[in-house]
Amino acid sequence: MPLALYLLAVAVFAMGTSEFMLAGLLPDIAAALDVSLGTAGLLTSAFAAGMVVGAPLMAALSRRWPARTCLLGFVLLFAGAHVVGALTASFAVLLITRITAALANAGFLAVALTVAATLVPTDRKGRAVAVLLSGTTVAMIAGVPAGAALGVLLGWRAPFWAIALLCLPAAVGVTKVVPNPAGDGPGQGRRPSLRSEFAQLTNPGLVLTMLVGALVNGASFATITYVAPVVISTAGMGELWVPIVLLLFGFGSFIGVAVAGRLSDRHPEAVIGVGGPLLLLGWVAMASVATEPAALVLSVFVQGALSFGVGSTLIARVLYQAAGAPTMGGSYATAALNIGAAGGPAIAAASLGAHAGALGPVWASSLLTAVAMVIALPSLRVIAPGAGEATR
Structure with missing residues (x-):
């Protein structure tokens, strides 16, 4: 894989750490800025909403600029939002910085996914996506716990400074290594019109794949967001086990991305057709x-x-x-991922008041995955055609 992909993954790591670490900092932020915990929680909701809206919006706005310029601009905007967030004493300003950071994150990931697909042969897109998303899984393994530890030791502002500093090597890497493809915008060569690219959303295969992707990722975030009550209340384990369990989930996700990255280009139907039902059984088993x-x-x-x-x-x-x-394909992938990241926890939150109690989010994950499989398995040849058809 090209070095540029790994440098893009560093930026994805910084952005993923910022997205997920906030949950552990909310109580300190609420106390420091004199707002309720529920109000502080709006910072998480605003980021998720900004990611969903920002992916197609930022990709459309940046399609006339060279890829390197887009990526560098988004990294610097993301870093700047964290600097302002670390300095402010106003909750309203902090909320605006989170929305800004989400837009920059969404724009970066949308363009990076598009660029990643151009850096490798046509039949290795899955491997390129795996390398890029490994930044997110490493963020879950190392970045989030480190951010939480910094918050405990030095206060909630310290992780914001750390994220801003982490963006600097990523920015240098983007400048030095990421190529500017021929032609304008983040894609290579001549671009179709924006209307033509949006018209791709009428493609049933694309819509089905985005829907199934949102459901599967929504199931993941539904449980992992509310895993603490399961660990503490249902399993009767101590609070210290919560970060350990999150760490294990992160390790598992890293292995899953790495293995799937080697299979998803040649055997996508096997990964989805076999892995999907196993995923459903796994949620029920949990x-x-x-x-x-x-x-x-x-x-x-x-x-x-x-x-x-x-x-x-x-x-x-x-x-x-x-x-x-x-130029817009990466934004469609980003939107599918983040609709799940935003919708899954919302559904899980509603399930907490049901009869299942703390296990409600796990059963919600089971339901979301079941719906995904009901859609995906009969449409597997559309969503995941064989390698020969996929690479034509």
């Missing part, structure tokens, strides 16, 4: 064995691998399906 600590810990690791293995494959399939949208 809900069933959650009272047993050892079984819960093992199932979290397995579900991390299956969730991100199947989920990253579906995101790669969006890029294949959106081949007719060379």
Whole structure:
């Protein structure tokens, strides 16, 4: 894989750390800025909404600029938002910085996914997506715990400064290594019109793949967002086990992305057609064995691998399906990923008040995955055609 892909993954790591670390900082932010915990939670919602809206918006606005310029601009905007956030004493300003950071993150990921597909041969898009998304999984393994530790030791502003500093080597890497493809905009060669690229959204294969991708990723975020009550209340484990369980999920997701990256280009139908049902069974199994600590810990690791293995494959399939949208395809993949990231936890939150209690989010993940499989399995030849057809 080209060095440029790994440098893009560094930026994705910084952005993923920023997105996920906020949950552990909310109580300190609420106290420092004199707002309620519920109000502070708007910072998370604003970021998720900014990601969903920002992906197509920022990709459309930046399609006339060279890829390197777009990526560098988004990284610097992201870093600047964190500097302002670290300095402000106003919750309203902090909220604006989170929306700004989300727009920059969405724009960067949309363009980076598009660029990643141009840096490798046509039949290796899945591997390129896996390398790029490994930045997110490493953020879950190392970045989020490190950010939480910095917050405890030095206060909630310290992780914001750390994220801003981490963006600097990524910016240098983008400038030095990421090529500017021939022609304008983040894609290569002559671009179709924006109307033509948006018209790709009428392609049933693209819409189905985005929908299934959003459902599978929504299931992942539904449970992992509310895993603490499962660990503490249902399994009867101590609070210190929560970061350990999150770490295991992160390790599992890293392995899942790495393995799926080697299979998703040549055998996408196997990854989705076999991995998807196993993912569904895994959520049901987790809900069933959650009272047993050892079984819960093992199932979290397995579900991390299956969730991100199947989920990253579906995101790669969006890029294949959106081949007719060379500058907007990355934004469609980003939107599918983040609709799941925003919608899954919202559905999980509603399930907490149901009869299932703390296990409600796990059952919600089971339901979301079941719906995804009902759509995907009969349409597998459309969503994940064989390697020969996929590379034509």
